[in-house]
Amino acid sequence: MTQPSSRLRALVVGSGHRVRNAFLPALNLLDSHVEVVGIHSRTYENARRAGERWGVEAIEDPRVLRPGDIDVALVSVTVTNNVAVLKSIAHLAPGAALVIDTPGMGRLDDLARLTQFRKWAQIRVGEDFMNMPQYRLVGDAIRAGALGDVSRISMSEMGYRYHALALLRSWLGLLPPSSARSQRIPGGVNISYRFKGGKVGEVSEPYRQGVGSFAVTGSRAVLTGHPMGNEIRDAPGARLVRLEGDAGLTGFAIDGLETPMTIDLSHHATLAAMGLEDDSEFNLLRIDGLSQVISSLWNADPVNSRYHLEDAVADNLVSFAARGIPWLPAAAIRLRGAGR
Missing domain, CATH: 3.40.50.720 (NAD(P)-binding Rossmann-like Domain)
Structure with a gap:
């Protein structure tokens, strides 16, 4: 289309x-x-x-x-x-x-x-979590080669089940996981996914909406951040930061790279004025993400046109199984029609 x-x-x-x-x-x-x-x-x-x-x-x-x-x-x-x-x-x-x-x-x-x-x-x-604008910005930095070859992504308290796996995959060129190791902890499960080329994606629970941290380790740079762009003290490398104006949040930026990168929130003020039942900042950013999914029907998009229904179903099955099985051969859970 x-x-x-x-x-x-x-x-x-x-x-x-x-x-x-x-x-x-x-x-x-x-x-x-x-x-x-x-x-x-x-x-x-x-x-x-x-x-x-x-x-x-x-x-x-x-x-x-x-x-x-x-x-x-x-x-x-x-x-x-x-x-x-x-x-x-x-x-x-x-x-x-x-x-x-x-x-x-x-x-x-x-x-x-x-x-x-x-x-x-x-x-x-409709995987709006991985399409939230701050996560799109991180993906842009990775695809632009600003971090070099990414070898490890760690997410703490900020991703849950298939949403977390989908976000990891969106930052890794939609590589499917080859295996998963899990460890039960109070309040959740920690899962370490392995991908082709020795890449690792770590998801540490418990999940708490709008809090936590992430770190993307590349051969040229490390990028760290809070999921809402809040300050993380003593964070190494480049950082995801909030951009704010008189009316509040206006965008996100990545500081510390050779070329600074930003993403504007052109819809944020409009959404905030809608008077929704859930007018939390987190939900407004998810709506921005969902609009990205829908507009990918006619706009060029590096992720959504390649993230097929079969990918989402497989991610759900893998993340569910990994929560109960200490070592999972995730490569065996692939559906015909899924992406790479």
Whole structure:
């Protein structure tokens, strides 16, 4: 799908907290590119209430829509309901794209139903965590070669389950893990993933939203940071830092590299003014990330167009299994259709 000459027509499926506080706000940011033609939910009244503040019509039965009536469906329902929902809108799939929350599958027997997903022209996984702007900036620095060849990434208290693994992989060119070692600790599990070329990704729990630290070790430089860009005392090497103005957070920067790098938050003030149920800074940055996922349908993107549904499902299976198995041959858990 190339840059649309007219606005894409979108159907939202779901009406829960995630739709109200992520999908609908993200689509509002993309209003010049996307027109939301309706919202459908299992309970019509819930859909009506969710869409009302955005001026979006509730659709009681998606069968009133015909093939070609929409260009993209965005699905955010409980994972165990994904397959049933996709069956109900399967007639809209030919020629249309799908954006669906991770991991897409809720049960092992759902793997046999992956054909439900393959009917869609394009699929994007709504993995907004790895698309948060500060993490995109770190990825930009890695892909630009500013750190040299990355050999180790450590994340402490800031990543959880498949979200953590997806973030590691996004910084490592989407390399799949070859193995995983885990150790139980009070409140969680520490997991060390191994990747091709001897690269290591370490995830230390317990997870605490918006806190913790990370370190990316390359052959040319080390990059450290707090997930929200807050100061970490005595942190070595280059650092992720917050940029703030009179109205608060305006962006992130990486200090200490030969060429400084920044990312602006052009949507942040707009999001903060929306009066969302969850107006936390963390959620606003996740909405920014979700808008990146959606816009990758027509904009060139180094990660999302290559992070397939099969990658997300495999990451979910690997991270789940690694929490209970001290040593896991993760390379054995790969699905046909996954990326490299």
